[in-house]
Amino acid sequence: MIPPQEHITEAWWSETGAEEWSDAIVAAMKLGGVDHLFFVSGSELTFYQEAIAKAHAKGRPAPHLVTMTHEHVALNAALGSAMVRNQPAATAVHVDVGTLHYGAAIHTAWRGGYPVLMTAGTGPRAFPGSMRGARGSSVQWIQEPRDQGEIVRQYTKMDHRMEHEDNPGLMISRLLQVAMSKPRGPVYVSIPQETAMLPLPGTTRFPTRDQLGLARPVWPDPADARQIAKWLVQADNPVIYTTRAGRDTDAVVELVRLAELLALPVMESTSADRLNFPMTHWAYGTGPAAKDADVLLVMEDVVPFTPGHGAPSATAKIAWVAIDPVLSRYKTVEFRADLWLPASAAAVARAVHEAATGLLTHSDMSRIADRRTRLEHRKQEMIAQADALAQEDIRHGRLNGRVLGYELGKLMRPDTIVLNDALSNGGFVQSYARRTQSGTYFRSGSSSGGWGSGASFGVKLARPDQDVIHATGDGYFMFGTPLPALWAAGHHKAAYMAVVFVNGSYSTGTSGLRHAYPEGYGIGVDYAGGTFEPPPNFAKLAEAANGYGEQVTELSQLVPALQRGLEHTRNHIPAVIAVRVPGPVQDSGRA
Ligand SMILES: Cc1ncc(C[n+]2csc(CCOP(=O)(O)OP(=O)(O)O)c2C)c(N)n1
Ligand SMILES: [Mg+2]
Numbered sequence: 001m002i003p004p005q006e007h008i009t010e011a012w013w014s015e016t017g018a019e020e021w022s023d024a025i026v027a028a029m030k031l032g033g034v035d036h037l038f039f040v041s042g043s044e045l046t047f048y049q050e051a052i053a054k055a056h057a058k059g060r061p062a063p064h065l066v067t068m069t070h071e072h073v074a075l076n077a078a079l080g081s082a083m084v085r086n087q088p089a090a091t092a093v094h095v096d097v098g099t100l101h102y103g104a105a106i107h108t109a110w111r112g113g114y115p116v117l118m119t120a121g122t123g124p125r126a127f128p129g130s131m132r133g134a135r136g137s138s139v140q141w142i143q144e145p146r147d148q149g150e151i152v153r154q155y156t157k158m159d160h161r162m163e164h165e166d167n168p169g170l171m172i173s174r175l176l177q178v179a180m181s182k183p184r185g186p187v188y189v190s191i192p193q194e195t196a197m198l199p200l201p202g203t204t205r206f207p208t209r210d211q212l213g214l215a216r217p218v219w220p221d222p223a224d225a226r227q228i229a230k231w232l233v234q235a236d237n238p239v240i241y242t243t244r245a246g247r248d249t250d251a252v253v254e255l256v257r258l259a260e261l262l263a264l265p266v267m268e269s270t271s272a273d274r275l276n277f278p279m280t281h282w283a284y285g286t287g288p289a290a291k292d293a294d295v296l297l298v299m300e301d302v303v304p305f306t307p308g309h310g311a312p313s314a315t316a317k318i319a320w321v322a323i324d325p326v327l328s329r330y331k332t333v334e335f336r337a338d339l340w341l342p343a344s345a346a347a348v349a350r351a352v353h354e355a356a357t358g359l360l361t362h363s364d365m366s367r368i369a370d371r372r373t374r375l376e377h378r379k380q381e382m383i384a385q386a387d388a389l390a391q392e393d394i395r396h397g398r399l400n401g402r403v404l405g406y407e408l409g410k411l412m413r414p415d416t417i418v419l420n421d422a423l424s425n426g427g428f429v430q431s432y433a434r435r436t437q438s439g440t441y442f443r444s445g446s447s448s449g450g451w452g453s454g455a456s457f458g459v460k461l462a463r464p465d466q467d468v469i470h471a472t473g474d475g476y477f478m479f480g481t482p483l484p485a486l487w488a489a490g491h492h493k494a495a496y497m498a499v500v501f502v503n504g505s506y507s508t509g510t511s512g513l514r515h516a517y518p519e520g521y522g523i524g525v526d527y528a529g530g531t532f533e534p535p536p537n538f539a540k541l542a543e544a545a546n547g548y549g550e551q552v553t554e555l556s557q558l559v560p561a562l563q564r565g566l567e568h569t570r571n572h573i574p575a576v577i578a579v580r581v582p583g584p585v586q587d588s589g590r591a
Helices: 021-031 043-058 071-085 095-101 105-111 168-180 222-234 249-262 345-359 362-395 401-411 426-433 452-462 474-479 482-491 511-516 538-544 555-570
Strands: 014-020 036-039 064-067 089-093 116-122 158-161 187-192 199-206 238-241 295-299 317-322 339-342 417-421 468-473 497-502 548-552 575-580
Touching: 014 021, 014 043, 021 043, 021 168, 021 199, 036 043, 036 071, 036 452, 043 064, 043 089, 043 116, 064 482, 071 089, 071 095, 071 105, 071 116, 071 452, 071 482, 089 095, 095 116, 105 116, 116 168, 158 168, 168 187, 168 199, 222 295, 222 317, 222 339, 222 345, 238 249, 249 345, 295 345, 317 345, 362 401, 362 426, 401 426, 401 468, 401 497, 401 555, 417 426, 417 452, 452 468, 452 474, 452 482, 452 497, 468 474, 474 497, 482 538, 497 538, 497 555, 538 548, 538 575, 548 555, 555 575
Parallel strands: 036 064, 036 089, 089 116, 116 187, 158 187, 238 295, 295 317, 317 339, 417 468, 468 497, 497 575, 548 575
Antiparallel strands: 014 199
């Protein structure tokens, strides 16, 4: 007779105690780097509650179960946790409806390349009484879609339905291996209740994620590195473009070394989703526009410039470096490059540094030193000008997006973490935050509004000793289902401060409408569809979630309110400071 599959194993696999499949599932999660399972209740999900409580009681590996009250927030929280921990996080939600409630956070997981394990139960389908976990309630007939994985398939690297012939621990390790191998991304598994409840004989054996191993990008060919070094050394107007090289913190260090060696300015767009380069460094933001550069080193970027009017000249040399440089997850892409290098930004920066060091002549070095002096001056001017503009607004008593960004920046400690979910005011948040440490600045990496509330909670859970600030437009704040996020932040003692730029409008439907139809009817009817005046009282929303809230309408109230908000979060009370600022179609005090 063939022995049960749990007895057929490889000698190098790990062993852990388990009485049923759910025990193996949670053990493999924890051994694969998952510390938190963001959990939203469902009738078929009791196996998770039982398996995790049992594992903690017996001293077996299992993530912490984090009670959540909305799936969209649960997934965004997992994204936030994965983003700062550089490890996977997991979610558990109810059948197809919970999966649908993940909402646009699925898009963010995919576009932002987050290594999350999304899980869902499935409606039981075994005949009533035929096995443990079989159907027993009328609703379960309604819960079965044709193919549950199809809901998320085009937003995942892999999806799976856990079936009786699987080794459950192996499948979780495998999904985590795929999620964590670069380019990273989300994976999905649906778990029938009957499967989760299948018996195991007291132990289970499976390979952990690390036993399987993670793939990482290769070192670049030295000849390619030499070619890039040559272009950069000889360039008159070189520039580095990046939006997300800083996902790998080594890349930040290597980019600084390379930029300093050759006096290369480093440019980001406002959609940069990581701290890629210290924002106060003379090389940061001081570069030429892409169209004026003669050599471009693109490092982990999706849209460094707009093709057409923003594109580099036909004679410019372009080296494009990324784990997936031709952007195979993006469909219509019309960028060109002289060299496409599928390698890590950190490795290429190091290799180019090495190659350039051997090439530099005395005359190169003096040319580069002159450029460095010019960039240093430019940076000083840029900072002085940004400060002067904010201070002038303050002198005139103006409360606007710039002033809010400026005051917020002044309040930050060096290790304060900023999640920037602001749109028309996002540039102010980014430029005045002046973050210098890796892992202190984030955007979602996607085009979906509403990431920040859940993500801020997930970040604070993983980084309890750092202040966490969620800067957001009022529209995106509402997309983020903030009430369940604020509730979770208070309940789990992972409090963050949301700072809302309240302009009662969406720039898409106001300035966007005016731009598309400058003489049209739409703007004549008060931008209907683009405004929501008067906006909700977000301070009261914070109170409804057991948090602290303030509405700010006068400049004199601003700094004390922000200080009080932060102080509350340090005492584990989430805070919302909602600041009234002019909308994109109103006079902001400055053209
Ligand atoms: C889930 C989702 N719905 C709609 C959009 C389209 N959209 C892009 S920007 C934007 C306006 C955002 O408004 P707000 O957060 O208030 O920022 P503001 O434009 O006022 O600066 C909208 C609606 C989106 N990106 N995501
Ligand atoms: Mg708005």
